[in-house]
Amino acid sequence: MPTDTRLLYILSDLAYIAKLIPGKKAHDFVLSDFRQINGEFLDESNLLEANLIKLFSKIEAGSYKIVLPDFLFTSTIVNLELDSEEAVKEHLNNKLLPELGINSEDYYLDTTVLSNYKGAFKVQLTALEKSVVAPLSKILADHKDIKIDSISPLSWTSKSIISLEPSVAILQMGDHLFLAEHYIGVDQCYAVPVADGENFAETVKTLKGAESSLQTVYLMTNSLVDDAIKEKLKETLPVQQLADLASENESMPSYVRQIIEAGAKTFSIPEFLLPQFSLDKDYQAKESSESKKDEEDEDLNNLVKPAIIGGAATLPSPITMPGVKEAKIAVESLDEEAELESETESEIKKEETSEKIEIEVEKTKKIETIEKVTMPEKQTQVEEKEVDFSQFANLALDPSVFNKDQKPKSEENLSKNDKEIAKMSEIPEKKLIKNRNDGSSVTKMFFIGFLSFVVTIALGVGLGLAYLQWTNRGENNKPVVEVATEVTPETTATPTPEPLPEITKADYKLLVVNATTKAGYASTVVTQVKDAEFEDVSAKNAKGIYEEADYLLVKEDNPSNQALLKELEKATSLTLILNTEIEKEDTSDLYDAVIVLGQ
Known part of the structure; x- marks a missing residue:
């Protein structure tokens, strides 16, 4: 009877942690818990140990089956014409594998005879280099409560949902598409970014030319990839979408759910011949003994600091299955602790700044108080020195x-x-001059002055009245003329903005990152930007967490980047906010600008 299954998908730009419980039918599983952790876990064909350490610090205790991208494995089908299976094994061990440089000491190896028809053997060869997954052995040494049951390639885990063979399956996980040819086993594995997904149509046509018996193409992708592949293959092969595109806008993409639930079913059925590799403890001991001396001499200050795993943003409206509890779905980032640390540092700086301000204010108040107390005394001393x-x-x-x-x-x-x-x-006294006349002359002078005053008033009044009558008579005979005054509006000169410089679109290397839960949103914007004649444009998931807005991250705010913002707004119909924190998404300084889709 199947029990709970825990799957850990480690991909280039993100990781999925899924817990599944048995469904009502045999070998059916239903997603119970799901976590998406954004971050870089693969650099070309190498696992990034520093980021894996942070990833495993967020994993709950238990046993996990790890699923890795196909390009880390050697998966191929070999056709051999020999007499028996014993001859096949001898040919593989003594000739084919040594020619390929594959040995059991350095590789995990799985060889399976898929079919035998009149001495024509189809043999599945799957190999994984032990050094690739060696970081997992080191990490598990520090996490005794976590166990890895097996390691398997991604395309193999979809076997349970492939109904017709030979066929081609295209899976979408994160920002990459994975193609594989299914013919009892798995062959011809490829991976490309979602933005280049339409190129898979040519790959399918090539496979169809080499294997004329190919029957169909199975898709577990979003609607954009679906439309592009179907349009280009409509005259080559039938294309069947296995994901429910009607629920594409829900909290978890239906194709991701479909791939994970199919993977749990494939693991539970032995007939699917799924390669499952267990970590080699002896190889782990060999690696640790060789590097023990170097690890002891290594300066702890030079160790890679954890890219701090970010805050879980629980997605809204999780998908529900009939008769089953809602799956717990969450999306996390590898930058949260860094943000928390920066927030804490900023709070400390704010507290220190506020304390400094309070100290300065207290000093200022003390100085003002001293001045108020001492100034009156100084004024008093000055007043005492002055002589009135x-x-x-x-x-x-x-x-x-x-x-x-x-x-x-x-x-x-x-x-x-x-x-x-x-x-x-010593000023001498002045002599007083006395008036010896009597007061009669004063009376006469007063009378004459009064009479002159009366005569002057009478003459003034009479002349005034006469002048008023004369002026009124003349004004009554003149026609009334209205004079219109022209009011000229004041003109204010409006400053003319400086024109933005012209940019050469082919010179820009751009990155579009999706900080939302919309599946394939970054690929849609990449197509729009490329249609606007920008040639070098890539898509990824966002590493940071942003407010609900769209941003253009650049290195500096200058006229050229402002002109770039205008061109990108015109191409995408988005309202972009210019921001100079490009290093948050472009840690390796590979791009000229990054478009962050945050709403």
């Missing part, structure tokens, strides 16, 4: 007010103020 000579005016005019008992000071002992007072007291 008006207070001596009466003394100068009347020296008798001095104290009679006061002894006069000698000129040598006199202060400056006393000398000035003495000079003022």
Whole structure:
């Protein structure tokens, strides 16, 4: 009776951790828990140990079956014409495998006779270099609660859903498409980015020419890849989409669910001959003994720091299966702890800054208080030094007010103020001129002045009235003319913006990253950008977590990048926000700009 199955898919740009429980039918499984962790786990054909350490730190205890991309394996079907299976084994061990440089010491090896028809043997050869997965052995040494049951190639795990053979299956996982020819075993494995998926149509045509018995092409992809492949193969082979495209916009792409559930079924049925490799403990011991001395001498400061695994953003509206509890679905990133650390550092800086500001404010308040206290005393001292000579005016005019008992000071002992007072007291007295006439002349003068005043007023009033009558009469005879004043509007000169420079689109190397849950969204935008004559454009999943907006990440804000933003907005109909944090997505400095799809 099948039990719970845990699958760990490790791909180039992300990892899937899936827990499946048995369904109602035999060998059927239903997804129970699902986590997607974005990050770089493969560099060409090598597993990145530093990022795998972080990945395994997020994995729950238990036993897992690991699924790796096909390009890490050697998967091929060999046709041999020999007398017996014993002769086949002898030919493989003594001739074919040594010619290929494959040995059991350095490779995990699986050879299976698929068919035998009149001495024509089809033999499946699957090999995996032990050094490729050696980092997993090192990591498991630090995670005793995690066990790896087996390691298998991706395309093999879809065997349970392939109903007709020979056929071709195209799977979409992350930002890559995986193609394989199925004919009892698996042969002709290829992988390309989703943006180049339409090139697989030519690959299928080539396989059809070499194997005329190919019956169909199975797809487990999004609708964009589906449309492109079907359009180009409509006259070559029938194309069947196995994923439910109607639920494409839900929280988890249906093709990913389909591939994972098919994988669990394939693992549970031995008849599918799925290659399953167990980690070689002896090879692990050999590796550790050879590198032990180097590890001891290695400076801990030079170790690769974990690319901090980011915060899980639980996706909305998980897909539900009838009669089964909802699957727990989450998407995570390898940058969350870095963001948390940066937030903590910024909070500490803010606290330190606020403390400094408070100290400066307190210092300023103390200085102001000191100035308020000391300034009146300074003013008082200045006022005391100044001499107001008006207070001596009466003394100068009347020296008798001095104290009679006061002894006069000698000129040598006199202060400056006393000398000035003495000079003022020496001013001679003026003689008063007395009027000896009586008051009759004053009366006459008053009478004459009053009479002149009355006559002047009378004349002024009379002349004024006469002038008013004359002016009113003349104004009544003049026609009334209205004068219209023209109001000229003030013109303000509007500054003309400087024109943006022209850019050469062929010179730009661009990257489009998808920070949303929309499957294939980055590939759609890549097509739009390429249609706008940008030649070098790639697509990936986003490494960071962003607010709901679309961004253009560049190295600096300059007119050329502003012109690039305008061209990309025109090509994609997006509203892009210019941001200079390109190193968040382009850690290797490979691109001129990165488009982040965040909404």
